Amino acid sequence: MALKVYYDLMSQPSRAVYMFLKLNKIPFEDKVLALRKGEHFTEEYARINPFKLVPVIDDNGFVLTESVAILKYLACKYNVPDHWYPRTDLRAQAKIDEYCNWQHLNTRGSAAMLFRELLIIPRAKNQPIDMGKVEKYRKLVRKAVTGIETHFLKSQPFLCGNDISIADILGACELIQLYAVQEENLYESSPTVKAWMQRVRERHQSVFDESSKMVYRAHDVTKSSLGSNL
Template sequence: MKQLKVFADRMSQPSRAVIIFCKINGIDFEEVRIDLRKGDHKSKEYREINPMGQVPAIVDGSFKLFESHAILRHIACIFPGVSDHWYPADVFNRAKINSILDWHHSNLRRGSTTFVQSTILAPAVGLPLNPQAACEAEKVILSSLSIIESIWLKGNARFLLGNPQPSIADLSLVCEIMQFEVLSENDRERILGPYPKTLQWIENVKNETNPHFEEAHNVLYRFKAKQRSKQGSLGGLPAKL
């Protein structure tokens, strides 16, 4: 019997992080799709699971939990098959990973979600583009990427903190950056182009977690292809929104 249920929409970056984490660690779980575009997350039924109406959330027997970082930490602690490098038992290494995860909320994540919402997602839900919000969000993203490269990927680090194997912080942050796949090629190139270490780090995380990483991102690649085909028929989106 599958005990663990993961409520997720793979278009959401923290949902993908939790799904990839479960798969790479061989955890037996049931993925329950909460379709954000259909408003499944707002249903009374889903709010019984996560009153915040967000994804992901998990149910393990009678235990319910939301917030992806809390979920990743929890799964790492309760499933004995999870390798130590994901969330080390050593309190000092663990504290450094917690520090990155906490930092993430008000920095990379804040910039990334605002940028994607103000450019790509706004028109999809009938809202106007918001170039000012996008411009400010871009500054937050660039500052966040500079910090990642100069502090946590300094030297020839393969993973954050110079670790030889990835942690839940690597997975969470890389899934966040992968959201830029849905942006116009110009936006994505302008934002990520100047950060070669970040691009290499994304590849390292992919390589350590494939085939699950690519499989979880397929929905994003399909969305991207659809966007490109729309842009083609519209003569392309402006380079700078």
């Protein structure tokens, strides 16, 4: 039975899992959910994931609901190149775990909320953008970018060392979400982080761009409605 993957490419963690699968040529059955249509709120999907979020994998009846756990499971099961998530080098593995744990309340906790405040919440509730909250999350994004620059990257090319890992695709997928709402200056203002983002993209550009196509589309749509003076 094929590995089933439930996802929406507008979801940052979904993109990371999708990208990992594509890069490592792991076969899977697409189970695309349109979050904008509320397809993740159906009773049928709630039986698969009671949290009603994406991504989710169903590996022959084994269901896993968290993107970091999914990536580690896939890396180990499919024996992918060791740079993604080292199996025997415990220190290298721990550095990846360090970023994956840190990112929830930092890279993801700030960038995802800024995206929601600028695009999702105003459209869903048909109300003006709350600039107080926008400024709050901009400040948190800047703090996260500083953390990425000074603690994780320092003088190395990738977040956890000299080669790309699951940490890099998780981090890049979170920050590229800001491009969708004209806020990419928040990470591009750091030459170190900007260069790292470009490095991740160029490493696997065709898959990165395919995974990010909905982000690029959203960028074009919001260009007229969200200006630099926002």
